[in-house]
Amino acid sequence: MKLPMIRGLKIIREFDPWRSKLCTCPHKFTLNPYTGCAHGCLYCYARSYIKDFTRVRLKDKLLQRVLSDLNRIPKGALISMSESSDPYTPPEHRIGVTRKVIQAILSKGFRLLIVTKSDLVVRDEDLLSSGNAAVSITITTINDELARRLEPGAPPPSRRIDAVKKLTSAGVPVTVRIDPIIPFLNDSSEDLSELVEEVANAGALQVTTSTYKARWDSLRRLSTAFPAIKDKLYDAYVERGVRVGGYFYLPPEVRLRYLLIVLPHN
């Protein structure tokens, strides 16, 4: 059923307001407390669209605008936080505004999905476990050293796996995103299988995965940081890949091969 578009929202946005047939998400809203993100992931898509992305800015009059929008969107709606920044990007340690936003959303009975790469989310387990909330933690590799080069500002995967354990022990539903899988970097089937096993043992309810979609700027960043794979990446994406809009995708059969590694084998 198509819901009417809600007008006059100040900061909470409808996800996919154009109702694309390609989007399979349930109807949801999205909120970014910050503009930009300091996790510095080389493959980040948002960096292509937002100027000065690594300089994190708190949104102006954030709480006031969130409270106003919560009065406009349907009761019990699903809000995802965040799609183009991380709600626990480093300045959140001292600013603490994400915690206040979570409190506002959950106390009014909305459903909340937190998407993050930071174990700082554990700080808010008291709020998350008592409201209608779930957490999705992105972990792209079990290799802390590789993650340090790939996501230089984000906490190491070992701490993120600990966060999965702590949140699930507190009763918060947790899923893990192994996203993106990047050929020649974090695509070893042994490492991916081990990662799936580790997060399952840590209590994750579900794993989702996807392969890297290349843009010129992220290809350049990856090639500079990992020069040994530059030619292979350009060949896989630009020469043999599929172009969709401004993105290069891996050929479908290659994508399928990666997805099958992450699928349960039994």
Ligand code: SF4
């Ligand atoms: S955590 Fe997300 S928003 Fe932040 S840099 Fe990484 S991919 Fe981009």
